[in-house]
Amino acid sequence: MVLFRNTDLAPEAPKSLDALVAKGKELKTAGKVSEIMALPVGPNGDAYHMYPIYTSGGGYLFGKGPEGDYDPKDLGLSKPEAAKAFEKISELGEKGDQALKRSISPDNVTSIFTGKKTAFLLSGPWQIPDLEKSGVPYEITPIPGFQGGKEARPFVGVQAMYVASQGRFKSLAQEFATNYFIQPEVAIALYKADRRPPPLKAAFAEVSKTDPDMAKILEAGKDGDIMPAIPEMATVWDPLGKAQSATVGGAPPGSTVAAAAKAIEGQIK
Amino acid sequence: MAQTQAPVEPGAPSRAGAQPPGPRGRPGSTTTTGMIVKIALLGLVLAIAIFGAFPLVEQQQWLGLALLVLVTAVIFWVYLSPSRIPAKYLIPGTLFLLVFQVFPVLYTMSTAFTNFGDAHRGSKEDAIQAIEGASIQKVEGSTDYRLTVATKGDPITGDIVFLLTDPDTKQTQVGTSDGLEPLPAGGVQLSPLGNVTEAPGYTVLTIGAAGAREEDLANFSVPTQNGAIVAAGLTRAFEGAPQRAYDQACDCIKDAETGQTWTADETNGLFVDAKGENLAQGWKVNVGLRNFADVVTDPLIAKYFFRTLVWNLAFAALTVAGIFSLGLLVAIVLNHERLKGQRIYRSLLILPYAMPAFAMLLLWRDMFNTDFGLINRMFGTEINWFGKPVTAMIAVLLVQLWMGYPYMFLVATGALQSIPGDLKEAASVDGAKPVYAFRTIVFPLLLVALAPLMIASFAFNFNNFNAIYMVSEGGPFPPDNPQLGATDLLITYTYRLAFGAQGAQYGFAAAVSIFIFLIVAVVSIIGFRRSRALEEVN
Numbered sequence: 001m002v003l004f005r006n007t008d009l010a011p012e013a014p015k016s017l018d019a020l021v022a023k024g025k026e027l028k029t030a031g032k033v034s035e036i037m038a039l040p041v042g043p044n045g046d047a048y049h050m051y052p053i054y055t056s057g058g059g060y061l062f063g064k065g066p067e068g069d070y071d072p073k074d075l076g077l078s079k080p081e082a083a084k085a086f087e088k089i090s091e092l093g094e095k096g097d098q099a100l101k102r103s104i105s106p107d108n109v110t111s112i113f114t115g116k117k118t119a120f121l122l123s124g125p126w127q128i129p130d131l132e133k134s135g136v137p138y139e140i141t142p143i144p145g146f147q148g149g150k151e152a153r154p155f156v157g158v159q160a161m162y163v164a165s166q167g168r169f170k171s172l173a174q175e176f177a178t179n180y181f182i183q184p185e186v187a188i189a190l191y192k193a194d195r196r197p198p199p200l201k202a203a204f205a206e207v208s209k210t211d212p213d214m215a216k217i218l219e220a221g222k223d224g225d226i227m228p229a230i231p232e233m234a235t236v237w238d239p240l241g242k243a244q245s246a247t248v249g250g251a252p253p254g255s256t257v258a259a260a261a262k263a264i265e266g267q268i269k
Numbered sequence: 270m271a272q273t274q275a276p277v278e279p280g281a282p283s284r285a286g287a288q289p290p291g292p293r294g295r296p297g298s299t300t301t302t303g304m305i306v307k308i309a310l311l312g313l314v315l316a317i318a319i320f321g322a323f324p325l326v327e328q329q330q331w332l333g334l335a336l337l338v339l340v341t342a343v344i345f346w347v348y349l350s351p352s353r354i355p356a357k358y359l360i361p362g363t364l365f366l367l368v369f370q371v372f373p374v375l376y377t378m379s380t381a382f383t384n385f386g387d388a389h390r391g392s393k394e395d396a397i398q399a400i401e402g403a404s405i406q407k408v409e410g411s412t413d414y415r416l417t418v419a420t421k422g423d424p425i426t427g428d429i430v431f432l433l434t435d436p437d438t439k440q441t442q443v444g445t446s447d448g449l450e451p452l453p454a455g456g457v458q459l460s461p462l463g464n465v466t467e468a469p470g471y472t473v474l475t476i477g478a479a480g481a482r483e484e485d486l487a488n489f490s491v492p493t494q495n496g497a498i499v500a501a502g503l504t505r506a507f508e509g510a511p512q513r514a515y516d517q518a519c520d521c522i523k524d525a526e527t528g529q530t531w532t533a534d535e536t537n538g539l540f541v542d543a544k545g546e547n548l549a550q551g552w553k554v555n556v557g558l559r560n561f562a563d564v565v566t567d568p569l570i571a572k573y574f575f576r577t578l579v580w581n582l583a584f585a586a587l588t589v590a591g592i593f594s595l596g597l598l599v600a601i602v603l604n605h606e607r608l609k610g611q612r613i614y615r616s617l618l619i620l621p622y623a624m625p626a627f628a629m630l631l632l633w634r635d636m637f638n639t640d641f642g643l644i645n646r647m648f649g650t651e652i653n654w655f656g657k658p659v660t661a662m663i664a665v666l667l668v669q670l671w672m673g674y675p676y677m678f679l680v681a682t683g684a685l686q687s688i689p690g691d692l693k694e695a696a697s698v699d700g701a702k703p704v705y706a707f708r709t710i711v712f713p714l715l716l717v718a719l720a721p722l723m724i725a726s727f728a729f730n731f732n733n734f735n736a737i738y739m740v741s742e743g744g745p746f747p748p749d750n751p752q753l754g755a756t757d758l759l760i761t762y763t764y765r766l767a768f769g770a771q772g773a774q775y776g777f778a779a780a781v782s783i784f785i786f787l788i789v790a791v792v793s794i795i796g797f798r799r800s801r802a803l804e805e806v807n
Binding site for chain 2: 043044101102103104107108165166168169170171172174175176177178179231234235237238239242243246249251255256259260262263266267
């Protein structure tokens with residue numbers, strides 16, 4: 001995830017989330033924008049998009065083992081840091097700064113930015129084709145953290161290919177996955193279809209020559225957290241998103257995150 | 270049907286006793302058009318049967334094949350005989366009932382007694398294969414071979430062999446199911462990357478031919494001292510050994526490196542170790558009534574299940590009541606003889622019914638958006654429609670009212686026009702007020718026609734998945750149960766269980782489906798019994 005900034009409305013990149021919110025409020029009072037920032041929440045929440053704010057507020061999802069892999073036993077949501085992070089989310093929410101709103105959902109978040117209703121869009125590289133089409137002058141910078149808080153760590157994900165265990169022509173599929181999918185031509189073709197940075201270094205170097213945004217996206221994801229691929233992660237998305245949405249709506253942060261943690265722990269068992 | 274053009278069949282007199290009494294001449298189709306249509310339709314049935322027979326034979330599904338042959342035989346037997354009229358009318362409906370209702374219900378019931386779902390999808394053999402296959406590690410220091418798949422002899426029936434090349438030394442070897450042998454270099458051609466392209470005595474398989482031998486290829490490996498040489502695709506191979514292996518003696522999986530053991534737990538279909546942790550791959554087992562018991566006893570589910578059931582019944586009832594009232598009101602208003610422009614009004618009022626429901630539901634969802642939606646903008650309100658349970662329920666019911674009333678309007682118009690006018694005249698002559706006349710004369714007659722439709726509408730709205738899922742997604746969720754929201758119907762809850770992000774639990778979802786089926790069946794039976802009493806009024 002990165003911060004897309006309308007360079008006409010906000011020429012300078014904000015150094016912290018607080019500065020971002022302040023700039024957004026300033027533009028709102030001046031009547032230039034109607035929303036402080038566009039981060040999709042929706043009535044059921046979006047844990048993926050909220051993650052940088054959650055980590056900057058001090059929370060974490062799963063503890064990391066010695067080799068860096070995630071430990072499902074160590075659920076960060078039941079720790080006091082998570083409550084503090086949720087307090088920060090609540091401050092930004094509808095009962096606070098009104099920077100986070102439940103009425104902004106993945107359906108309308110792009111049009112809010114391309115319609116110039118806001119100067120800041122917190123989303124991912126998949127938005128680039130729409131932004132280019134709209135003609136809004138934008139710049140990509142890493143998502144800033146809270147002033148005095150931890151750094152904001154977005155999720156980093158890689159698109160990969162799995163060969164199904166019950167497939168009819170597994171050897172052929174394995175041949176494609178192991179020996180063809182990894183070729184630079186394929187990576188560049190995928191980039192052309194969907195503008196995300198290719199993970200293959202040779203392909204990345206090739207596309208960076210014509211696309212300056214790619215390097216900026218890589219920079220923004222430098223300190224990100226690898227999206228946990230453990231099976232327990234599937235039980236986290238839904239309750240966490242709903243808890244975050246409720247907090248944005250004004251529910252008490254401490255009890256909301258505790259209830260979500262309990263629901264997730266019950267599912268993980 | 271014209272009977273006079275029939276050629277008299279020689280066997281007709283002997284079957285005279287079997288003919289039912291009735292019109293003169295023989296029953297059964299006797300016109301040429303009728304015969305042609307019959308031949309065409311029976312031919313179509315035969316064609317479909319043959320079309321379906323080939324894949325069944327290929328997959329060796331003898332039970333399915335026998336069923337197909339039986340059904341086709343019955344259809345031919347019934348339709349080719351001149352009598353058996355009731356069967357001729359009943360067969361199509363019965364066939365579709367069996368295929369689309371009875372079979373899915375039985376299949377769902379059988380699934381409800383298992384724990385089919387994520388981590389329990391296949392058989393125990395599948396799980397063991399997956400565990401062993403995923404634990405294959407490359408042997409330290411072994412070479413990365415370039416592979417060519419070939420057969421000894423005929424590409425379709427010959428034994429599979431691996432022609433392996435060491436990319437550094439360009440030395441070639443043959444790998445069979447007995448082990449590695451050196452391949453004499455004479456006559457052997459290599460590609461630039463090192464793959465063998467030609468070898469005397471062996472047929473190199475093309476990609477298509479290799480795909481055809483997939484079954485043998487998947488299970489093939491070349492045993493070596495430290496493990497086996499397995500293929501990584503079709504052009505590379507490596508020497509690997511599985512870390513985890515299944516031991517039949519103790520019915521457990523043993524990890525060679527760490528020494529950990531996971532024993533098979535047949536009640537849950539998982540491999541569990543001493544600490545109670547299980548491996549990710551499990552298998553499907555029969556769990557008996559556990560799913561049904563969970564629905565009623567699990568505290569988290571039971572806490573909200575009853576509330577969801579009540580809301581489900583209320584939603585269906587209120588929707589039907591609402592669309593019936595509004596539809597009937599509009600029908601009565603537009604039924605007046607002296608109203609001008611009836612056609613225009615009717616066309617406009619039918620519009621919600623003509624619009625594609627899916628698109629309209631999404632549109633309504635966006636109209637209820639708190640900050641950007643049309644409803645709040647138009648009325649200047651700040652109501653968070655989907656944030657509170659009550660407002661979410663009202664929103665969902667409003668949408669259903671808008672979408673459903675044209676149907677009731679159409680049906681009520683038809684029913685109103687079928688009521689004889691002299692009844693209403695007689696009532697007014699007798700001095701009855703319009704409302705009283707309506708309540709005592711018109712309304713009961715309407716109900717006779719509309720009651721079955723209202724029951725059907727109730728059953729439909731009881732399971733109206735789109736109405737809830739597309740509009741409110743189940744509505745505001747309490748923090749301690751993110752799976753069951755305030756506007757959730759039982760069917761949306763089942764869908765979330767089966768296909769939600771939390772991983773599929775098909776067995777449990779099937780059990781909830783059975784509950785829904787029983788509830789709707791009971792309500793429908795009661796409804797139909799009561800409506801039969803209405804018919805005696807007429």
